[in-house]
Amino acid sequence: EADIYQTPRYLVIGTGEKITLECSQTMGHDKMYWYQQDPGMELHLIHYSYGVNSTEKGDLSSESTVSRIRTEHFPLTLESARPSHTSQYLCASSDTASLSEKLFFGSGTQLSVL
């Protein structure tokens, strides 16, 4: 089974604060992804990485940044949070880049910015 972990599960912060959402996987997957999901809505890809030291922006523009210094770790950082950043953030990983690639998702971080 998939082993991909996100912390924290829930986070409430004030406007202007800097935060880092953690995502780690123990499967040795090269590909990792961050999706953003508003309540009851579809997921939008905001960042992805296909290996160490590689990161790309996704289809939805985001003010967040990511890094990939280690294979297992793909943190997402917001330098100055705003209420518009309130959303659920889902991390995922996979071991291939084919069309049949199955993504393994974490449980998500529900972020609320006051």
Add this chain to the structure above:
Amino acid sequence: AQKITQTQPGMFVQEKEAVTLDCTYDTSDQSYGLFWYKQPSSGEMIFLIYQGSYDEQNATEGRYSLNFQKARKSANLVISASQLGDSAMYFCAGASNTGTASKLTFGTGTRLQVTL
């Protein structure tokens, strides 16, 4: 890129009955993949089933089957013998070949409620 459309915001089904969740897609790619994911209230996304555009047979995974009609550009999910634990959000997603990483496009989802 793909566009995925799910027109059913919510569905009800009685326990042990079958239910079909609709999904249509629009793509200019010759080769593509279609997925269904389940999202329970706990929040994680769980892979259910995959269909490749060149697969001749409809995909099946246990109680899940994908009714793939290429000419109609539809990829409906059929859940047989519904269980209470099937209550969740269901997302249809499409994959386009980017060469280096999979970029899934998701539909807006269907909330399924299984009743006694």
